[in-house]
Amino acid sequence: MNPPPLPSKQPSLFANNFVFEPMPNPGNPIRALENLLKYPGRIVHELHQTRAAILATWLLIFGIAGVAIYGIVVGAQSGGAQMWIAPAKLGFGTLLSVLICLPSLYIFTCLGGIDAQLRSVCGALFAAVCLSSILLIGFAPVAWIFSQSTDSIVFMGALHLLFWIIGIRFGLRLIDAMGRFLGATSRGHLRIWSVIFVLVCFQMTTTLRPIIAPSKTFLPTEKKFFLANWFETMNGTNEKKVK
Amino acid sequence: MIKHLKTLLRGEVDARCLEKPNVRWFIAYCIAIVLGSSVYGATIGLWRAPLQSVFTAIKFPLLIFLTCIGNGAVNGMLAQVLGSGLSFRQTAFAILMSFAVASLILGGFSPITLFILYNAPPLASEQAIIGHSVMLLAHVCVIAFAGVMANRRLSGLLRKMSGHDTTARAVLFSWLAGNLFLGAQLAWNLRPFIGSPQLAVQFLREDPLRGNFYEAVWRAFRHLFV
Numbered sequence: 001m002n003p004p005p006l007p008s009k010q011p012s013l014f015a016n017n018f019v020f021e022p023m024p025n026p027g028n029p030i031r032a033l034e035n036l037l038k039y040p041g042r043i044v045h046e047l048h049q050t051r052a053a054i055l056a057t058w059l060l061i062f063g064i065a066g067v068a069i070y071g072i073v074v075g076a077q078s079g080g081a082q083m084w085i086a087p088a089k090l091g092f093g094t095l096l097s098v099l100i101c102l103p104s105l106y107i108f109t110c111l112g113g114i115d116a117q118l119r120s121v122c123g124a125l126f127a128a129v130c131l132s133s134i135l136l137i138g139f140a141p142v143a144w145i146f147s148q149s150t151d152s153i154v155f156m157g158a159l160h161l162l163f164w165i166i167g168i169r170f171g172l173r174l175i176d177a178m179g180r181f182l183g184a185t186s187r188g189h190l191r192i193w194s195v196i197f198v199l200v201c202f203q204m205t206t207t208l209r210p211i212i213a214p215s216k217t218f219l220p221t222e223k224k225f226f227l228a229n230w231f232e233t234m235n236g237t238n239e240k241k242v243k
Numbered sequence: 244m245i246k247h248l249k250t251l252l253r254g255e256v257d258a259r260c261l262e263k264p265n266v267r268w269f270i271a272y273c274i275a276i277v278l279g280s281s282v283y284g285a286t287i288g289l290w291r292a293p294l295q296s297v298f299t300a301i302k303f304p305l306l307i308f309l310t311c312i313g314n315g316a317v318n319g320m321l322a323q324v325l326g327s328g329l330s331f332r333q334t335a336f337a338i339l340m341s342f343a344v345a346s347l348i349l350g351g352f353s354p355i356t357l358f359i360l361y362n363a364p365p366l367a368s369e370q371a372i373i374g375h376s377v378m379l380l381a382h383v384c385v386i387a388f389a390g391v392m393a394n395r396r397l398s399g400l401l402r403k404m405s406g407h408d409t410t411a412r413a414v415l416f417s418w419l420a421g422n423l424f425l426g427a428q429l430a431w432n433l434r435p436f437i438g439s440p441q442l443a444v445q446f447l448r449e450d451p452l453r454g455n456f457y458e459a460v461w462r463a464f465r466h467l468f469v
Binding site for chain 1: 249252253255348354357361362370373374377392
């Protein structure tokens with residue numbers, strides 16, 4: 001007997017994740033986290049229901065908390081006061097980045113032909129941040145091992161940014177999924193916005209520096225752009241080593 | 244009103260809304276222009292001084308309205324001569340709609356430009372020129388993006404109204420050419436918007452009607468190459 005023929009078009013690798021269906025037990029925040037990882041399509045679906053505000057709030061809280069937890073690993077390289085300064089800065093910086101980029105996200109969803117309410121747009125962004133923070137927590141042991149193996153701020157800074165980029169890449173897929181769910185006519189706008197969000201977050205790490213290394217002041221006394229700060233740090237103009 | 248503005252941003256405005264222009268929507272577009280462009284204008288002027296940000300917040304929507312009024316007659320005539328079938332009133336409405344789209348986009352970007360400004364080295368610092376360059380580039384990109392999106396929406400609307408791609412394109416380019424030509428001159432008359440560190444903060448420069456944007460560009464060109 002011959003085996004059944006293979007379908008002519010293979011489904012995409014992540015197709016099953018984005019099935020837009022109701023989430024069982026939507027009031028349970030822990031279930032929400034589980035669904036965010038395994039069935040993000042359910043989160044997208046729930047964010048367009050009447051109870052979306054409660055879910056969105058939980059997602060934001062978990063997102064900020066998750067980033068702050070990762071901040072402990074970031075601060076562990078220097079130790080001392082950085083153990084609380086790094087989580088505080090990362091949590092606050094994430095919240096600030098979300099608030100700065102939210103108005104433009106709302107505009108860009110409209111430009112993309114999406115008819116979404118403000119609470120749904122907020123919820124999608126909070127979900128993206130929450131998912132990226134969950135992945136960051138997953139990377140935390142790896143980051144800690146490397147942080148104990150080197151004194152180089154540049155190396156660890158690049159590694160933390162890399163982990164964050166991987167996390168936010170998955171997070172921004174949620175926003176793309178929201179676009180698909182709501183019948184976006186053009187997804188290019190949300191992709192442009194994603195680039196803007198990443199750039200704002202990069203700059204935020206410079207605005208709130210130092211995060212890895214200790215400093216005499218909580219916030220920097222000199223204003224710099226992200227690339228300028230990185231080049232100066234790599235060239236050794238800034239203090240390069242922790243010890 | 245918000246629902247209509249969202250429809251406008253999505254580019255799903257029905258051609259019927261132009262066939263019978265509604266006063267309520269007219270007010271909505273004016274409010275969108277005033278709010279969006281004022282807030283964005285404030286972030287432009289803030290680099291120079293807080294007072295400059297107030298001046299620019301007033302002048303940005305003023306520039307838009309003066310351009311619409313100044314070119315109102317010729318835009319209406321061009322629309323009719325090129326066979327779009329739009330009346331003067333419908334032309335004014337369509338152009339206001341596109342400026343409303345641009346203003347909403349600019350308003351949405353204002354927290355981001357404010358954040359860039361916050362991170363720019365201050366005027367008195369050695370790195371001020373880098374800060375000024377980044378700010379200028381950011382504003383140029385944002386305004387260009389808002390302009391492109393607004394004109395895409397306007398182009399779609401003209402296509403629905405006229406029924407012909409060629410007519411819609413001809414009308415759009417003729418309006419663009421006229422608005423850019425007059426808009427550049429009005430921006431020159433209403434300067435400063437960003438403000439120069441060497442000059443005092445003023446609402447308008449001395450004798451604002453004297454001088455010409457195109458002559459200034461020609462002089463700069465001659466200084467560079469001749």
